[in-house]
Amino acid sequence: MAQVTLRKVSKSYDQHVQAVKGIDLDIADEEFVVLVGPSGCGKTTTLRMIAGLEEITGGEITIAGEVVNDIPPRDRDIAMVFQNYALYPHMTVFDNMAFGLKLRKFAKDEIRRRVDEAARILDIGELLARKPKALSGGQRQRVAMGRAIVRHPKVFLFDEPLSNLDAKLRVQMRTEIKKVHQTVRTTTVYVTHDQVEAMTLADRVVVMNRGVIEQVGPPQELYHSPATRFVAGFIGSPAMNFIPCRIQGRGNELALRLADNLSFPLPPERTQRYGAYTDREMLLGLRPEHLTELKDQARPNMVRLDSRLDVTEPMGMEILVHFRINGTAVCGRVDPSVRAIAGETLPMSADLNHMHLIDPETDRVL
Amino acid sequence: MSGNVATAGALAPRRRRRSSIKNERRWALCGSYIALVVFAIGFLIPPYFELVTSLKTSQEIGSGKSPWFVHHLYLGNFIEIIRNPQFQTFFLNTVKVTVFVVIVTLVIAILAAYSLARMRFFGSTAFATGVFLTYLVPESLLFIPLFKVLSFLHLINSTWCLALIWPTLSVPFCTWIMIGYFSSIPKELDEAAMIDGASHLQMLWKIFIPVAMPGIIAATIFAFTVCWGDFLYPLAYLFTAKQMVLTSGIVSNLIHGDVLDWGHIMAANILASLPPVLIYAFLMDYYIAGLTAGATKG
Ligand SMILES: Nc1ncnc2c1ncn2[C@@H]1O[C@H](COP(=O)(O)OP(=O)(O)O)[C@@H](O)[C@H]1O
Ligand SMILES: [Mg+2]
Numbered sequence: 001m002a003q004v005t006l007r008k009v010s011k012s013y014d015q016h017v018q019a020v021k022g023i024d025l026d027i028a029d030e031e032f033v034v035l036v037g038p039s040g041c042g043k044t045t046t047l048r049m050i051a052g053l054e055e056i057t058g059g060e061i062t063i064a065g066e067v068v069n070d071i072p073p074r075d076r077d078i079a080m081v082f083q084n085y086a087l088y089p090h091m092t093v094f095d096n097m098a099f100g101l102k103l104r105k106f107a108k109d110e111i112r113r114r115v116d117e118a119a120r121i122l123d124i125g126e127l128l129a130r131k132p133k134a135l136s137g138g139q140r141q142r143v144a145m146g147r148a149i150v151r152h153p154k155v156f157l158f159d160e161p162l163s164n165l166d167a168k169l170r171v172q173m174r175t176e177i178k179k180v181h182q183t184v185r186t187t188t189v190y191v192t193h194d195q196v197e198a199m200t201l202a203d204r205v206v207v208m209n210r211g212v213i214e215q216v217g218p219p220q221e222l223y224h225s226p227a228t229r230f231v232a233g234f235i236g237s238p239a240m241n242f243i244p245c246r247i248q249g250r251g252n253e254l255a256l257r258l259a260d261n262l263s264f265p266l267p268p269e270r271t272q273r274y275g276a277y278t279d280r281e282m283l284l285g286l287r288p289e290h291l292t293e294l295k296d297q298a299r300p301n302m303v304r305l306d307s308r309l310d311v312t313e314p315m316g317m318e319i320l321v322h323f324r325i326n327g328t329a330v331c332g333r334v335d336p337s338v339r340a341i342a343g344e345t346l347p348m349s350a351d352l353n354h355m356h357l358i359d360p361e362t363d364r365v366l
Numbered sequence: 367m368s369g370n371v372a373t374a375g376a377l378a379p380r381r382r383r384r385s386s387i388k389n390e391r392r393w394a395l396c397g398s399y400i401a402l403v404v405f406a407i408g409f410l411i412p413p414y415f416e417l418v419t420s421l422k423t424s425q426e427i428g429s430g431k432s433p434w435f436v437h438h439l440y441l442g443n444f445i446e447i448i449r450n451p452q453f454q455t456f457f458l459n460t461v462k463v464t465v466f467v468v469i470v471t472l473v474i475a476i477l478a479a480y481s482l483a484r485m486r487f488f489g490s491t492a493f494a495t496g497v498f499l500t501y502l503v504p505e506s507l508l509f510i511p512l513f514k515v516l517s518f519l520h521l522i523n524s525t526w527c528l529a530l531i532w533p534t535l536s537v538p539f540c541t542w543i544m545i546g547y548f549s550s551i552p553k554e555l556d557e558a559a560m561i562d563g564a565s566h567l568q569m570l571w572k573i574f575i576p577v578a579m580p581g582i583i584a585a586t587i588f589a590f591t592v593c594w595g596d597f598l599y600p601l602a603y604l605f606t607a608k609q610m611v612l613t614s615g616i617v618s619n620l621i622h623g624d625v626l627d628w629g630h631i632m633a634a635n636i637l638a639s640l641p642p643v644l645i646y647a648f649l650m651d652y653y654i655a656g657l658t659a660g661a662t663k664g
Contacts, residue, residue: 053557074563086554090576099572100562147562 002064002154002187003029004050009059011045019045021211022059032181032188036198037208038234043191044159046208050189051157052076064154079148080157083164085140087132087147094128097146111150118146121183122176138169145177149184156181158190162197174200195235199223207231224354229283229363232356238288238320241330242358245284247277256284256352259326264303267352273366274357285356285365288320291332293340294347301352312340321346413639420444420632427628443633452607453634456615459525461641463611464593466529471536471589472582478537479544480570484556494545501538508534509602516603525609531599536589543588547581548574583649591642612638 004027011020020042027033035043048054050061052073061068068076079100087096094115101111119125122142132140141161148156161177162170178201181188192198198205199219207214207222207230215227226232232240246257247266254271257263266274294304307323318333319340332348334340357366415434419427423440431437447453481487482494512531513522521527551574559569575582600614607619616634620627 051557051561053560073557073561078561080558080561082554082558084552084554086552086558088555088559088573088577090579099559099564103563103568147558151562 003027003062004155004187004189005060005062006046006050007060007062009046009049009056009061011042011049011054011057019211020049023208023211023213025206025213025216027187027189029187030185032178032190032201032203033206034190034192034198034202034204035206035208036192036195036234037214039193041208042211043193043208047080047157047159047189047191050155051078051080053080077151077154078157079151079153079155080159081141081144081148081161083160085132085144085164087140087143089132091131092128093124093130093132093135093143093146096132096143097150100147100151114150114152115146118149121149121180122146137165138173141165141173142176145180149180152186154187156186156188156190158188160192161190162192163194170197177201196237199235205235207234209234226285226356226365228365229285229358229360232285232358232365236287238331240356241284241286241288241291241328243284243286243325243328243330245282245357246279247274247282247357248279250275250278254278256355258284262305262326264350264352267301267355270355270357277357277359277366281360283358283360285358286330286350287354288331288333290351290354291330291348292351293334293338294349302349303352305348305350306345307348308345309340309342312342321348323348416632416635419628420636422629424627424629440629443629444637447630447633447637452615452619453637455608456610456612456619457638459609459615460594460611460613460638463525463528463532464590467532467536467593468586468589470529471533471540472585474533474537475540475544475585476570476575476582478541479548480566480574482541483545483548485566497538497541497545500534501542505535505596505598509598512599513602522603523605523609525604525611527603528593528596528599528611531603532593532596535592535596539592540585540589543581543585544578547578551577587645587649590645594642 004025006023006025008022008024009020010018010022012018023046025033035046037043045054049056050063052068052071056069063076063078088099091099097115097118098111101114106114115128116125119128122145124139124142124146127135127139127143132143135143141164144161158177162173165173174197177190190201199222202219204216205219205222206216209230215222215231222231222235226235229242233242243258248255248257248263252268252271254266254274255263256266291305295302305325307321307325309321309323310329311322313320313322314336317336319336319338321332321334321340322329323332323346324330334346334348338346340346358364359366418434418436420443421436421439421441423438423442426437426440427433478497482490482497512534516522516527516531519527519530521530555573555577556569559573564572595613597613600611601618604610604614607615610618612634616631616638620631620634
């Protein structure tokens, strides 16, 4: 059983740089949590504080109920996988994996058993006698994971473990990591800047920005109900479109105005929520998949938008179309059967059932 | 003829460019060879002359024959020098103190470099720079103050005073080499070891020393050569033959007044320079093997 909790954890490198600004996080036993955010937002710092490689400026971290603030890394019973693998270059794969066990004075046959088990899980049995130099990037990554697995630690920590691999291998290793987690069921904290990696791996995603947590939740929840403009824009690819707009009218008859000559009735179930924000500069958030070609039969809250396409990007299963709504560049996704040609107009529709309204003053999604 | 020129014209630009690259490379190669040959000759003439002279009798050295060739091979100089009890004493003294100093130097340099490279503490960068500055102070500036120190310790005219003095020559530079090697080891490597449960000493012994082996060998070679070949300190502090080392012993005891016994001096020199040559030859293999093992890149 190993829960990890962070209570008002902060980290300052000096007076001016506050890398982590008091974050709270509860990680359940066996959970796979991914910290995601742009470069420099404090993900690595947070992970290193959990590992004990970085001192904690303020707050409290517990692992399995025990406060670890003053406990050195080796006594925290954690294992970490680094971005550059950090394999011991002078040791064989076997010795790399056995090193931690040897230092902890495990019996020889127990070490052998654990290394063999990890090698079987990771499919690196044939590599045990090799040195890291003789391994490919993906194999080194597996060994680094093996070194973590053999220890049977309370918590696995990963810091961008896949970012040194090429795109294809990255996808493959992503699946591998998920499989390993399903096999060994160890509490895992995983850091990445890649939102796709975060979405595919996580039980829960923690979105960080400028040293604070923006939102915590399961991937689908983050995608469908982002709490802030940052999360809305960060999760999802291509990113959500943000279009300046105004809410007009009163009572149950609210309208969404995008331009002087472009206005749509709001879905009735939303009028309650948005009623307090009439006649202010607001932002409409709409994902590209909700800006599609005009379908034959009309559906409720699908509104028509005619557009001249600036750029089209055929992706195979869809075509990304770029156009403007009242001067704001937006991206939509249309079916590949549609004749989408740059420079020509295409009747489009916006699905207001999936709209988000953002208050630009607080950047919160309403 | 003119037809030929026309067809060649179409191909000419490409071919010309390629051949000019080839030419350039050939010139660069020639240049390097010439420079290297001049360099090698310049450095090899004195040892060659030494060897040639050591294989001659005094009569042959004194005769007007060409000094560059051995006319009658004579091994007597070597046999006499090897049997010379004084030479044996010098040799033994040198070996004892040098080996001792090399070991002491490595221990100090490795420990110092590890702490300067990895444990951030108040003034650690200033210390690291200080170490290097120490190395820049020349022997000739230090031997008088050091004389004071040694006489205070009653170590004047004792071989073992060199065990105290020589580290001042070897430790700073070796520390500097080791700081460089240790700094090139990625930080994640010690963090991984730390999480794996290694103490500082285990980290040093099981990770840093093996990974930085090429650096340690370079430091060993340096410390060995600098001690073995040091002339000024032994000359300044050692007076009696029993205490002397090779460098000072050969000049002060094989030269009797005005009589320069060239044959013996040269033979002694050859024998004295053998160990460094052997050390180089032996350790260089390891050194190169260590380099090609690509030690530090994880
Ligand atoms: N050792 C350090 N000294 C000073 N500032 C640092 C140090 N490490 C990180 N920072 C700063 O802290 C912030 C967060 O860094 P980090 O946690 O590495 O970000 P991330 O991993 O999310 O990209 C950055 O602004 C970075 O410049
Ligand atoms: Mg990072």
